[in-house]
Amino acid sequence: xxxxxxxxxxxxxxxxxxxxxxxxxxxxxxxxxxxxxxxxxxxxxxxxxxxxxxxxxxxxxxxxxxxxxxxxxxxxxxxxxxxxxxxxxxxxxxxxxxxxxxxxxxxxxxxxxxxxxxxxxxxxxxxxxxxxxxxxxxxxxxxxxxxxxxxxxxxxxxxxxxxxxxxxxxxxxxxxxxxxxxxxxxxxxxxxxxxxxxxxxxxxxxxxxxxxxxxxxxxxxxxxxxxxxxxxxxxxxxxxxxxxxxxxxxxxxxxxxxxxxxxxxxxxxx
Numbered sequence: 001x002x003x004x005x006x007x008x009x010x011x012x013x014x015x016x017x018x019x020x021x022x023x024x025x026x027x028x029x030x031x032x033x034x035x036x037x038x039x040x041x042x043x044x045x046x047x048x049x050x051x052x053x054x055x056x057x058x059x060x061x062x063x064x065x066x067x068x069x070x071x072x073x074x075x076x077x078x079x080x081x082x083x084x085x086x087x088x089x090x091x092x093x094x095x096x097x098x099x100x101x102x103x104x105x106x107x108x109x110x111x112x113x114x115x116x117x118x119x120x121x122x123x124x125x126x127x128x129x130x131x132x133x134x135x136x137x138x139x140x141x142x143x144x145x146x147x148x149x150x151x152x153x154x155x156x157x158x159x160x161x162x163x164x165x166x167x168x169x170x171x172x173x174x175x176x177x178x179x180x181x182x183x184x185x186x187x188x189x190x191x192x193x194x195x196x197x198x199x200x201x202x203x204x205x206x207x208x209x210x211x212x213x214x215x216x217x218x219x220x221x222x223x224x225x226x227x228x229x230x231x232x233x234x235x236x237x238x239x240x241x242x243x244x245x246x247x248x249x250x251x252x253x254x255x256x257x258x259x260x261x262x263x264x265x266x267x268x269x270x
């Protein structure tokens with residue numbers, strides 16, 4: 001008679017799982033403490049009327065999810081972030097590599113970046129509304145620019161910071177220019193590029209919310225503005241919570257990609 005055997009996880013697997021959970025709780029402890037304190041003030045009635053308790057916000061958000069009313073706004077915001085961020089980040093990496101490797105291009109492009117980078121990108125939104133109208137394109141261009149600059153600057157610095165010794169070593173092995181670029185320059189500058197992508201992603205979420213506050217038919221920013229006009233604070237905080245959740249999730253995904261790509265770098269900050 002054949003009997004089935006139960007396989008129990010070994011001690012190392014359990015220990016690793018405990019360490020992972022403990023690490024997550026440790027990193028999240030400031031947020032958890034803030035939420036608990038916030039909820040405690042709500043339970044004793046110490047919160048002002050315009051600051052609902054976290055459980056009230058969650059209940060309102062779950063109701064909106066069940067009704068499907070928040071989904072079009074969330075998708076409209078994500079579309080703007082994806083189009084603007086991926087477009088701006090792609091151009092930033094390409095131009096950063098080119099200007100970092102070709103000195104003449106770097107010298108020509110640097111004054112333009114120095115002159116335009118300090119301008120708040122949301123301040124250009126009225127100009128883009130005139131050029132592209134009040135629809136999708138004007139907001140996408142603002143997000144595009146917000147993502148482009150940090151990605152370009154980090155990529156440029158990373159490429160320029162590649163040690164000459166690494167390039168000379170590759171040349172001594174008769175590596176072609178393409179091989180030097182793909183096997184030496186880009187891998188060496190990858191940490192800087194990924195840092196730029198992280199900054200650009202955060203700015204994309206910030207700028208898209210600001211642009212939707214100014215002019216939009218759909219979007220989480222517009223939803224928060226409408227809620228403020230009608231003193232619907234639960235709705236306002238729900239919209240803000242969703243944009244914050246989107247930002248955290250996408251940032252964690254980018255950090256996961258970073259860990260996968262930079263697995264060889266011991267001690268890399270998570």
